[in-house]
Amino acid sequence: MSDDNILNVTNHDRDSAALRYVYPVVSRRSGGVSVGINLNTNNACNWRCIYCQVPGLIRGTAPTIDLAVLENELRVFLSELLHGDFMRNRVPQGLQRINDIALSGNGEPTSAGEFVQVIALIARMRNELALPDAVKTLLITNGSLLYRNLVQQGLRDMAKINGEVWFKLDRASEAGMKRVNDTHMSLNKVRDNLIAAIECCPTWLQTCWFALDSEPPSLQDEDDYLELVGALLRDGHQPQGVLLYSLARPSLQAEAPRLSALPLEHLQGFAERISKLGLPVKVTP
């Protein structure tokens, strides 16, 4: 097998396994293979983050999910990972383990009308194929639809299959969210959605911190963030921690030329302030 066939750790191409919903990502950070599920095959999201890396992003929701196709793809691909040649032939040594099944695609996964059925399907596959309990079920979400009962139900079901939610919180002011996520969501709604997530399933905050027109986020941006998270903690709502990162790959939005990554020391400075609240912070430059 030539090197071309080894899945590169930076290859996040959702077509790399030529399936409709399921795609593999090899992650050095997690130390294994993430089995991605992309429910937004139409590249539609209800937000438009200016750093978004989805090609041809449009506003909207996930299309109707063909659950039979998804189930078949997940069964075939997980079986291949567990019993076939994929790991040996296409994954670098040292990373040949399944780390997680991740709902993370080209848009907001919880916008799928079949979200609860998708979680049930993942649970069924995990059981049928006797996946180790240590394999996580991840949801990467902007959190905006967490007020919906069915989405909360999905998160409660996820919690039973080693679930973990990564809840996007890039800025904690309405002006900041408008600037970075291009959404008009109120801060009260963000807070309520976040509390709902934390109550349903272990939840990490996922925060992208970068420079816009060479200006890093302001001290006020940092204070807003600390105020929101501090108030949550005081009220007894405990996230697992914060995943703080900068720009990993180039944005595919019109603002791309105006964005730049921040140096590690800058992220570490903010991480130190967050840590003082008593929350673990994982920093990725």
Ligand code: SF4
């Ligand atoms: S929430 Fe995610 S998919 Fe949606 S615009 Fe933002 S980065 Fe892109």
